[in-house]
Amino acid sequence: MRSIEDIKKDFPIFTNQKDIVYLDSGATSQKPLVVLEAEKKYYENTNANPYRGAYKLSVDSTSIYNTARHKVATFLNAKYDEEIIFTKNATEALNLITFSYGLDNVMADDEIVLSIMEHHSNLVPWQRVAQAKNAKLNYLYLNKDYEIDDFEIETKITKNTKIVGILSVSNVLGTVVDIKKIIAKAHQVGAVVVLDISQSIAHMPCDVQDLDADFVAFSAHKMFGPLGIGVLYGKKELLEKMNPFLMGGDMIEYVYEQSTTFAPLPHKFEAGTQNVGGAVGLMTAIDYILSIGYSQIQMHDRELITYCIEKLKSLPYITLLCPKDVNHISSVISFNINGVHPHDVSTILDFNGICIRSGNHCAQPLMRYLGIDSTCRISFSIYNTKEDIDKLANALEKIYVKFKKYIDNK
């Protein structure tokens, strides 16, 4: 097992930004050199438009793209490579599902059930479907420990439910959702599950067959991969019946003046010149994760989360928003300094070289449900250390001291 100090050296950003404390990997992770170099090497050695050239370079580019597809399929334990569709990011994958599956399969008075924790990308598109089809949008709410009770699952997912949209880990609360239970209930009533693993894929393995997931979405950039490429997994029998999402080059068979026949999977859903460089980066990021291993990643996550919660709990002016059981928290923690707005906290932390996120985290319905308008959010990755948390805690103390005298005067 490699030490964290050693692993951290894989990431050039920490050499180039010497003293930075990066606590925003939930927004996007930093990139290891191997990923950057693999992408560069592709452009230097094999770059050509995939699918479109009859010459060797283009054929090689196509072959690399499909090697990446196979890598992702193996990573997720998909049954077939063509169940893997490359997209721009998780958002595009989720939109593809709502438009190509949702609009054609959700009917008037059907129910779409989402968790109140959903990111806007797995929520706003479903509003569009609900409005267009006169369907109902229902939410799974949280108990006081920021988790979904069984009762909520049992009562909200009904025989009228056609879609269940659920994330594996909340990008705000860090809550690890019992997705297996939700998928089982959804399938019991004949609903299709749209699983958003954006926040978990860098931390926990995903086995789509074991989960029996119908659709799964994530972005490469949150799992050490490059920006601009994401993945949609869909069960073959579902994808085959769906209409295309984006239309144009490469996704067609025969195009006539008035009509078109479409290419088979996966090309039907991959219109336009594809991001082969990104796919190479993603493929390398998968190898990177596997080389460290989910078990070390999880051990490290547990250690940091436990330490961080302890540390923040020792600061009496901090309000934590996370499940009580640390084992139900992935690698994200939201908190507030009483009386200080999160945006002021993040600005001042930034002056101290500490990067955190503040705001509503693309989860406004969740914020409203919790009765707050923003939080400070920290999120960890394999390169974070306890020292990062100590630096954070020290800076929080300084902020509190600065603001306290004004708050006390109120």
Place this chain on the structure above:
Amino acid sequence: MNEIDEIYTDLIMEHSTNSSNKKQIENPTSSMLGHNPNCGDEIKLELKIENNKIIDMAFTGHGCAISQSSTSIMIDTLRGKTIEEAKKIIEIFIKMIKRENVSEEEKKLLGDGIAFENISNMPARVKCALLSWHTAENMLDEVDK
């Protein structure tokens, strides 16, 4: 923490935590909501205009220290001014934040608003400082119609 003290000055901190302008006024002649979705800053400005003059102004709402103090300081600056004068001051403030040329004479018109001169060093927070000023600008445009 020097840079921080340049932004989070006593003046700004006092206005953000303890503003006498944070209240409702009786029979306002107009009111308007301002919202900064990035931060979640939300303010409601109320205005009382008589004979072309701002005789009272107040705000309610919530948000970061920058947005709240900027609102409160703006109200201090604009209260008692004619619509013309107020519009001019708002224009100068916005110019200052956008780092356009502002003369010393113009700066004097800003009153304590000058405290936000350094906010342009923090692009992520410019919107917070401008929220109330843009809202007031829209309100006055409407009054003027």
